[in-house]
Amino acid sequence: MSTEISIKDAAQMLSISEQRVRTLCRIDELEARKVGNSWQINMESLNKYGLKTAHMVAENHAAYTTTSKPVALSFFSGAMGLDLGIEKAGFEVRLACEVDKYCRQTIALNRPNTALLDDITKYSAEQIRKEAGLTASDDIDLIAGGPPCQAFSTAGKRKGFNDERGNVFLKYLDLCLELKPKYFVIENVRGLLSCPMDHRPHDQRGDGFPDLSEDELKGGALNFVISRLDNSGYGYSFNLYNSANFGTPQIRERVILIGSRDGTPPPYLIPTHTEDGSLGLPKWNNLRQAISDIDKHEHLNFPEKRLKYYRLLKSGQNWRNLPEELQKEAMGKSFYSGGGKTGFLRRLAWDRPSPTLVTHPAMPATDLAHPDMDRPLSVQEYKRIQQFPDDWQLAGPLVQQYKQVGNAVPVGLGFSVGKLVMDLIQGVDVLSPVGFKYSRYKNTCDVEWRKLFNAQLKVTGSLSDRLQA
Incomplete structure (x- = not known):
């Protein structure tokens, strides 16, 4: 009882x-x-x-129950989008590590038997094994995590590993190499591909200043990471993946690096969808397929000064579809600034995937308005777009629920990661499609990225030679 x-x-x-x-x-x-x-x-x-309701604290605890499924450990777990995908692929997520109060409560609500830890920097590899119910000789099949991305975001100051959040990235890497899983996953933003390890201010470059060092070059932070991997014996591959190619009704691009203990570079993820239906795959899932049948909605509201313009816009339109005088009125000084500004007064299109979900759907420069209704997307719509189950409970006030889902890895992308790793563990032959365009950007896979980084090194080296002569 x-x-x-x-x-x-x-x-x-x-x-x-x-x-x-x-x-x-x-x-x-x-x-x-x-x-x-x-x-x-x-x-x-x-x-x-x-x-x-955040009236109670989610306390740290060891795993309460275990199964015989392949074991995965999760770090920087957030609302568990990546973990849900990995679970769907057949893994048991034995441990979650997360510091955010509301995310921890969400984890405790939905996965009460999973071990829950807080600050990754507090734990040794031995302690993590103990909390996950693993002995020193037990094999770990997969470690997965998305270290905080703000240190590498193109929207931030690009401090890389000199940022405190960058340091937890290195702690995560250290744990992966010490725990020696069969495979590990690093998920991050596109900015990781170009962020230097050490940032030199732009007014200290050029004539009269030393050449950029290897750590100061674009991509220096990632170069540091893969240099560690080269010395560890782990094989690795990475690419910039658009989640729409993996069944997500959302265009969201993330770098995913997969490391392999056997030293063999893993193949790239296998797409399940394409934009135009090529390769015999279904076309991208669109917004209508994802959210049109939701009955109950909890959502924020737009201020009246924005609603007056939204009432004039149709599905898929934004401020540029207003008459010019209203464009100037709506945008103010921003009308005369550069950039695309496509996030202002933006109604989503029914027949397209959603743009990347943000942590707040009603901020002026990144509006995510419903295609027809005069409101932002609801939390329930956020969950569908990120492919969370409808019954997945989110803790905390509404703005925190948006933040948790907006920061998550889409479940479909997580499943593609989990399935690839599971196939490799089970010895299934995996063949990545030749010439498939994973991203709209160039030089985003490990092979092309390395060529580009080495080209920077050659340029820097030749300049140094000329100066010495």
């Missing part, structure tokens, strides 16, 4: 009034039964409510 507690104890655990607890019982927010004039509350129901 489930443990039950009193109104008084429940109020203390949630730090709310006893009257509020009674109300939650009456409106069935808490599972409870009436005994005389009072209530007896189901403890499991109370824990779930407390986590979802």
Whole structure:
């Protein structure tokens, strides 16, 4: 029988009034039964409510149960988009490591038996094995994680590994090499391909200044990572993948590096969709297929000053589709600035994948408006676009729920990663399509990227030779 507690104890655990607890019982927010004039509350129901509403803390704990499936460990787990895909491919995600309060509560709500840890820098490889229920001799099949990407984002200051968030990237790499899994995955933003390890200010370059060092070149941070891998014996490959090519109704590009303990570079991910239906694959999934049948919506709202323009726009349109005078009125000074500005007053198109989801759908420069309705996308629509199950519970206030889903790896992309690794573990022959265009950008796979980086080195070396002469 489930443990039950009193109104008084429940109020203390949630730090709310006893009257509020009674109300939650009456409106069935808490599972409870009436005994005389009072209530007896189901403890499991109370824990779930407390986590979802952020009234309770998700505590660290070891794995409560284990299975015989191939073992995966997750770091920087977020709302578990990557992990859900890996699970779908047949792995047991034995451990999740995450510092964000609301993400931790989401993990505890949905995967209560999975080990939960917080700051990755606090744990040794030995401690991680222990918390995951693994002995020193147990093999780890897969480690997966997306270290914080802000240090490498093209929108940030590009501090790379000199940023504190960059340092946890290196901690993650160290753990991967020490734990020695069969395979490990690093997921990150496109900026990782071009971010230097050490950034030299632009006013300190050119005539009168030394040439850029190897660490200061574009891509210096990634070069440092793969130099570590070269010395470790791990084989690796990476590419910039568009999630729409893997069934996600969203154009979202992420760098995914896969390391292999046997020293063999893994093949690239196998696409399941193409933009035009080539290679005998289905066309990209679109927004209508993803969200048109959702009934219940929780969403933020646009201010009235923006709604007046949205009422004039149709599916797939943005501010450029307004009459010129209204464009100037709506955009203000931004009208005269450069750049595409396609995120301003943007209605999504029914017949296309969504653009990349952001952490807030109603910020002026990155609006994500419903194709027809005068509102931003709802959290439920966010979940569908990122391919989370409808019953996946998100903890915290609405803005935090948007943030968790917006930061996630699409489940379809995670599944493609998991399936590739599972096939390799099981000895299945995997053949990547020859000449497939994974991204709209050039030099984004490991082979082409290395050629480009080496070309920079040659230029820098020739300049140094001339100066010495």
